[in-house]
Amino acid sequence: MMSEDTAPPRSPEAPPAGRLYAGIDVGSAATKAVLLSEDGRLVGHHVRRSGADLVAAAETVLDLALAEIGAPRSSIVRIVSTGFGRTVVPGAQQTRTEIACHARGAYHHFPMAITVIDVGGQDNKVIRLAADGRQLGFRMNRKCAAGTGAFLEEIAHRLDVGLGELDLLARQAENRSIRIGSYCTVFAATEVLSRIRAGAGLPELAYAAFESVAQRVLETGHAEGPIVLTGGVAEHSPMLVEILDQKLGTPPLVPPFAQCCGALGAALFARDGGGTP
């Protein structure tokens, strides 16, 4: 689901000349860096697991994003950090919350009244934005893994498949009526075991896991207007996007590099010169 530093993915646009603005999002599961050129083009990015050494993760994603475009560290004018590890990022001039950054990144791609749903590794957020980009309100999940990437990891573990295989497996589900009803991830895992005992197939259970995440996310907060999905789960699990489409009756919008949307927002704040309120 994410690069392990060996082969940085190609960024969407040509390498820049001159000054760069960096956003670094140290999330609970993954650390992301985005580089913006002076004119606001995304010119480099990198993603890796956060692991236990958050400082190293932040340094590494930034170095590899720079290496990808052959730019020196000195080309960075300003760094804004975000995510749960935002306060430990070396060299960051300012911090913003991941809520503000996902909102900013999503609005950059979809400048209208939207509801941003970020499904992260250990939390999810529902953020409502006005047509002018002002944040109207937000909600986070309860202190619970339901509706997050951590839930999918647990279910993948129970099913003895890799997290990256879960989406493909879910697509093979013929019976899509199985539901995992519990809020609690441990109870949900128990439900999965009882379904296995009753003869349910792995694809059906993988589908049920995505359905559960979609349901929990929609329960987090009221969504108005088009929904923009951000975060690693949105980027790597098209199944979730499809299920949300079915539930909402309209396809959610997914920005490019959805996993890096928070880092993009941070980089945009860096370019603005904004930071801690």
Next chain:
Amino acid sequence: MPDAKPKPIETAKMMKRIMADHFREADAASREAGKKLAWCTSVGPAELLHAMGFTVYFPENHAAMLGATRTATDHIPKANAIGYSPDICSYLTADVGAHLAGKTPLQDAYGLTGIPKPHVLVYNTNQCRDVKDWFAFYARKWNVPLVGVESFRGVGDVTKEHVDSIAGQLRAMVPELERIAGRKLDLDRFREVVKESRETSRLWRETLETAAHKPSPLTFFDGTIHMGPAVVLRGLPVANEYYRALLQELRGRIDGKVAAVDGERHRLYWDGMPVWGRLREMAVQFLGLKTCVVASTYCSSWIFDALDPAEPFESMARAYTELFIVRDDQYKERYIRRMCEQFSADGIIWHDAKTCPNNSNNRYGMPERLSQALGRPFVAFNGDLNDLRCYSDEQVKTQFEAFVEQLAGG
């Protein structure tokens, strides 16, 4: 840059002294011949008990101390293990758990060997049913009489029927209290205590209302500490001496343009319980965010305008039934709306305390309704008053910071 520190309030030194006296008197009353100790719930009939010569001890205050000293979460599992659910009041479970462990913060703070054993336990269910269960534990444990008042809930207008019922229950407990106290109720003394308590209430209201000033000289986090005498010493002259001194200091801050939060940019209202184990961290975070939490439902819950020495039973009944916690949602919405306007709050923080449904007013759509009516945003966070197993530091910090970012973004 190091975190800013909350500005000390000098009068707090006086509070330390009078609270120490309070606990030592409670300890003495539990041991010495001729003295009697009553345990009382936080909005129980303290005035009546004082009038009958009891020294009064408040277990809710003790439970908050367990929370503030961050020992509650160590003790709660002991109560859970004997059948008190992790989902019920974590004041109850922390206090009972600490008792089972033979621990109390009163040991380190005041040199007491344990919590003071009562001669009678007196509850009022206006806080919740849990206070009755809590006291019942000790009544069984120590074979001590348990008396109390069963309050109404979801009260709209406070009617004569409500008042008559509660006043009747208060009167009905008098013979048992007289038996335990070994003396008759002196009505003149009772009126005198109610008068003092009314004055405590008036002074506490004035203290809290200093925060309507811009910038505020006081934060909610200060208020949760300085409400101590209004809870445990109301009805006694010493509480009134304390609040006169505190008021003088706060008025001095206003005159000197001294803000509790330097550079105050945003003002917030707090609904729900404090997170006792995180008071300082939250106070420091809001200092850094240049945001003052100026008013709260919680601290204001010890204002009893209805107390009247001319009618001590009826006015106590009215005061304790006018209480926010027992009112219906229409009243609560009007109340919070009025408070937000009076204190110029830019937004509302709602604490959804896992183990305290009666103080978690966000669960039936009130934040959304009030936000719409007031045109001011809100943030609701999950936490608890005492059980830090139900609390996520990172998530709550991020939500507060994001809320202030939202306010700053206009």
